Amino acid sequence: MRLFLSRIGVLLAVYLVVIGLPVWLVIYYPLDRFGPLLAMAVLATVGPFTYIFFQNKAAERIFKDQRRYQATLIQASAGMGRIKDIRKLLKLIVRIVIRVVKVEHCAIYVLDTPGNKYTLGAMILRRRPVMFPASMLMDSIFIRELTAGRRPLLLADAEKKIRRNSADSQILAKEFSALQGVLVVPAMIGNRLLAFLVLGPRISGQAFRAADIAVFTVVANQAATAIENALFYENMKTTQEQLFKAEKMATIGTMADGLSHQINNRLHAMGFIAGGMLDTLTLRKDLFNSPELKEVEKEFAYALSRLQDNVARGGEIVQGIMKYSRKGDEGQSACDIDRVLSSAWEMAQFKIRSDQMNIVKQYDPILIPKVLGNFTQLQEVFFNLIDNAYDAMIVRKSLAEDPQYRPELAVGVEPDGGLVRIIFSDNGIGISEQDRKKLFTPFFTTKATARKGTGLGLYIIRKIVEDDHSGRVEVESTHMGGTKIILTLTLAKAAK
Amino acid sequence: MPKLLVVDDELDVREFSRSFFQKRGVEVLMAQDGKEALRLIEQDVFDLVLLDVRMNGMSGLDVLRELRRRNITVKVVLVSGTEDEGAVQEATSLGSVGFIHKPLVLEELKSVVFSHFSQ
Numbered sequence: 117m118r119l120f121l122s123r124i125g126v127l128l129a130v131y132l133v134v135i136g137l138p139v140w141l142v143i144y145y146p147l148d149r150f151g152p153l154l155a156m157a158v159l160a161t162v163g164p165f166t167y168i169f170f171q172n173k174a175a176e177r178i179f180k181d182q183r184r185y186q187a188t189l190i191q192a193s194a195g196m197g198r199i200k201d202i203r204k205l206l207k208l209i210v211r212i213v214i215r216v217v218k219v220e221h222c223a224i225y226v227l228d229t230p231g232n233k234y235t236l237g238a239m240i241l242r243r244r245p246v247m248f249p250a251s252m253l254m255d256s257i258f259i260r261e262l263t264a265g266r267r268p269l270l271l272a273d274a275e276k277k278i279r280r281n282s283a284d285s286q287i288l289a290k291e292f293s294a295l296q297g298v299l300v301v302p303a304m305i306g307n308r309l310l311a312f313l314v315l316g317p318r319i320s321g322q323a324f325r326a327a328d329i330a331v332f333t334v335v336a337n338q339a340a341t342a343i344e345n346a347l348f349y350e351n352m353k354t355t356q357e358q359l360f361k362a363e364k365m366a367t368i369g370t371m372a373d374g375l376s377h378q379i380n381n382r383l384h385a386m387g388f389i390a391g392g393m394l395d396t397l398t399l400r401k402d403l404f405n406s407p408e409l410k411e412v413e414k415e416f417a418y419a420l421s422r423l424q425d426n427v428a429r430g431g432e433i434v435q436g437i438m439k440y441s442r443k444g445d446e447g448q449s450a451c452d453i454d455r456v457l458s459s460a461w462e463m464a465q466f467k468i469r470s471d472q473m474n475i476v477k478q479y480d481p482i483l484i485p486k487v488l489g490n491f492t493q494l495q496e497v498f499f500n501l502i503d504n505a506y507d508a509m510i511v512r513k514s515l516a517e518d519p520q521y522r523p524e525l526a527v528g529v530e531p532d533g534g535l536v537r538i539i540f541s542d543n544g545i546g547i548s549e550q551d552r553k554k555l556f557t558p559f560f561t562t563k564a565t566a567r568k569g570t571g572l573g574l575y576i577i578r579k580i581v582e583d584d585h586s587g588r589v590e591v592e593s594t595h596m597g598g599t600k601i602i603l604t605l606t607l608a609k610a611a612k
Numbered sequence: 613m614p615k616l617l618v619v620d621d622e623l624d625v626r627e628f629s630r631s632f633f634q635k636r637g638v639e640v641l642m643a644q645d646g647k648e649a650l651r652l653i654e655q656d657v658f659d660l661v662l663l664d665v666r667m668n669g670m671s672g673l674d675v676l677r678e679l680r681r682r683n684i685t686v687k688v689v690l691v692s693g694t695e696d697e698g699a700v701q702e703a704t705s706l707g708s709v710g711f712i713h714k715p716l717v718l719e720e721l722k723s724v725v726f727s728h729f730s731q
């Protein structure tokens with residue numbers, strides 16, 4: 117349009133001179149016939165050249181922007197391809213956009229790896245502070261429109277759509293303006309929206325021209341390729357790290373067996389040594405007949421009994437590690453949840469008398485489905501959960517001073533499609549916000565020394581459920597309000 | 613006087629077990645591996661054998677199998693570091709009378725050992 121107008125302008129100006137000058141000569145010098153004819157001949161010859169000259173000048177001014185775009189883009193595409201760090205890449209893309217067209221602000225959103233939303237990757241602000249939303253959900257109308265349209269989207273157009281007045285277009289405009297931009301440019305790979313650019317208004321105050329939008333589209337397309345590469349690279353790096361970690365874990369696992377056996381033997385021997393000395397002291401009590409000697413005997417006996425106690429605790433930890441390193445040799449089969457619970461409860465009887473706590477089965481043992489799992493491992497998980505609940509409830513009991521308080525662990529079973537949720541809810545002391553974060557950390561325990569927690573229970577539970585059974589462990593808890601542990605396991609198909 | 617054989621490759625375990633039980637009127641012999649244990653069991657009659665499962669050379673289960681093969685009956689209590697159900701089952705089927713786990717306190721060991729002596 118600008119080019120067309122400028123061409124008309126140059127044409128008019130040139131021919132105004134070419135035709136106007138001879139006419140002017142005729143009017144002011146009516147007697148001179150030769151002069152105007154000569155002028156007309158000369159001007160008619162020079163006219164087209166002048167016209168072409170001025171037209172090129174005008175075009176050059178107009179195309180100056182486009183040339184600047186091109187130069188920047190060539191530079192940019194070379195730069196983008198080389199960056200493997202996704203964060204750096206996103207920053208570069210935003211910087212390129214801001215350099216090509218001066219806008220008040222610019223941001224880029226990238227598809228999150230789990231794939232349900234787009235998160236803010238980088239931004240530049242030039243004029244005023246802007247609060248970009250941290251993410252945009254994948255199933256929002258805005259994202260769907262952008263993916264389906266595959267074209268840059270102007271806020272003005274979205275607003276026009278509202279006048280057409282469907283509920284969707286109103287939501288669209290709302291979601292659009294939440295993004296704080298006036299133009300959004302999709303970066304697509306095939307039909308997949310990988311990222312999108314959000315641009316604020318131009319600093320000049322002018323609207324975006326078609327040429328600007330075209331340039332953004334090119335940048336976005338190049339960006340999409342570069343982002344895809346960077347994401348791939350990042351993904352590969354994580355996979356490699358995971359592999360390395362898995363290998364390391366496997367090595368530790370093989371070592372753990374021999375190592376814990378060795379440690380256990382040392383502990384065993386130490387226990388015998390301490391026990392032997394304690395035994396001698398007890399048998400020869402008669403030798404310690406003066407008050408001073410009696411004092412010494414008491415001190416030694418106490419030290420030796422502490423030594424034995426520590427050996428026993430060390431042994432429990434080693435047992436915990438060994439149990440995990442010898443995982444799942446029997447494979448997995450359909451397990452009856454009720455049977456797992458009963459046998460775990462039986463195991464717990466060594467420690468908990470059945471009159472000390474109630475287990476409330478909130479399910480029908482006949483109707484509940486079986487889960488796919490390793491019976492011994494699941495028994496271990498259930499045992500640890502009962503044990504933890506018991507400890508939490510004993511603490512609650514000692515704090516509450518309520519004669520009515522009765523420790524109770526409710527166990528519920530909820531089938532959900534191909535999954536089964538098993539819910540353990542106790543009415544114990546609960547878990548503080550602070551402790552909840554460290555819950556699955558090995559050797560972390562809140563249990564007082566008297567209760568002797570190894571700090572491995574929940575760690576092993578998670579390992580067994582999540583790593584060996586591809587399940588999930590979730591914890592819901594409030595301090596003083598009890599704890600709910602939710603295990604999600606796979607339904608055993610064709611269970612017998 | 614009851615006679616006890618302690619089979620363990622740990623010197624400390626053997627010696628402290630011996631001094632502990634000797635003070636309680638038990639005659640204690642010691643073996644540091646499976647071969648020595650088999651030789652002593654062939655030569656002598658024991659009221660009980662405390663047999664470590666995991667040892668250099670022959671394991672405790674190997675010793676049990678060999679006793680079975682030679683048709684020797686003697687009360688054996690296995691001492692193990694792991695709660696390995698498979699091993700417990702095999703040991704029971706091979707005729708062992710008990711299973712105890714390391715690390716254990718001497719008092720516990722005493723009650724296990726004496727309960728077998730009285731039977």
